[in-house]
Amino acid sequence: MKVAAIQMVSGTALDDNLRVARELLEQAALGGAELAVLPEYFCLMGYKDTDKLALRETAGSGVIQQFLADTARALQMWIVGGTLPMATDAPDRVRNTTLVFDPTGACVARYDKIHLFRFSNGAEQYDEGRVIDAGDTPVQFDLQARSGQRWRVGLSVCYDLRFPELYRAHARAGADLLLVPSAFTHTTGQAHWEVLLRARAVENLAYVMAPAQGGVHANGRHTWGHSMLVDPWGSILAQRDQGAGVVAGELDAQRLSAVRAQLPSLTHRVL
Template sequence: MKVAALQMVSGTQREANLAVARGLLEQAARAGAELAVLPEYFCAMGMRDTDKLALREAAGEGVVQAFLARAARELQMWVVGGTLPLQTAHPQRVHNTTLVYAPSGECAARYDKIHLFRFDNGREHFDEGRVIEAGSAPMHFDLQARTGHTWRIGLSVCYDLRFPELYRLHARAGADLLLVPAAFTHTTGQAHWELLLRARAVENLSYVLAAAQGGLHENGRRTWGHSMVVEPWGRVAASLPEGAGVVLAELDAGRVRQVRAQLPALEHRVL
């Protein structure tokens, strides 16, 4: 199955970001991708954390959700909508939500980011908990590829990458592909991004597809980029350092079976 990680450098204006996202999705479709994944915050990187509140949508309706459904239907591929802000019961909070759309245009899965990023090194300060309400439930979905193989795909977002127990839950549920839309900071990404992605692939003997924000944004934030696809043995199959673009890779279900047969680490779990 051919897959695409879409890298962006999102600005503050939703419509401009959606136009870029559509162009990348079309590029992925022309290349034969069956699954395309947008990065975290693909629809907007605001000047302030609270800018998310003005863009929040109710589940099942809204500009961004309509955009994703239409793209999946018109391009006839699975589209994973990075993250977008969805309403919560609290007027000053949103969920940071990944939505998955099937080629029919139907929403096939929803995952609300569980782990919320907080970082302060004296120069950079981030606290997603000021505006985002954490999710509580892991989520995976099944995708039947054109070959007939059914991929079980585990969902996660950005900071989740630092919590291996989430990915082990996906592996125990049979996941053979793990998705990580992200907006890693340049500081943390330079130190840990590839290391963590390859670790999650090796630990779970699964493919990992990570679609990232990558560059200097209108709001002054710099993200690390390096969207990539990692094979179950830990090799980086394809990567894009910085800037908007499409990272393509071919996934082989037989390769997952092979490495899990050669090294049955998932069967050797004790704890």
């Protein structure tokens, strides 16, 4: 099955971000992708943490959800909508949410980011918990490819990548593909991005696809990029360093089965 990770350098204007996302998704569809995944915060990288509050949506209603549904239907493609701000009961809080749309435009899965990023090195400081409420539930969904092959897909977002227990839960649930839409900072991405992605693939014997924000944004933030597709042996199949674009690759069910048969480490778990 052909898949695509969409790398963006999202700005502060929703309409501009949706236009770029649509262009890149169309490019992925023309390349034969059956599944395309947008990066974290694809719809907005605001000047302030609170800017995302103005875009918060309720389940089943909103400009961003309509965009994702319409695009999935028009392109006849599965689309994982990176993340968008979903409303909570509190007016000053949102969830950082991944929504999955099938080729009919139906929303078939929702995952609220569990682990919230906080980092300070003196020069940079981030704290997602200022306006985001954490989720608490791992989520998988099943995707049937045009070939008839069924893929179980585990959802995660960015900072989740540092918590292997989440991915082990996906492995226990039978995940074949792990998605990690992200907006890693340049600092942390340069240090840890690749090694973490490859580790999650190797230890869970699964494909990992990680679409990222990659470049210098209008708000001054510099994200690491390096969107990539990693196979279950830890090999990088495709990658893009910086700038908006499509990182395309192919999932091979026979390759996945062969790796799991050769090294059946998931059946050797003791703890």
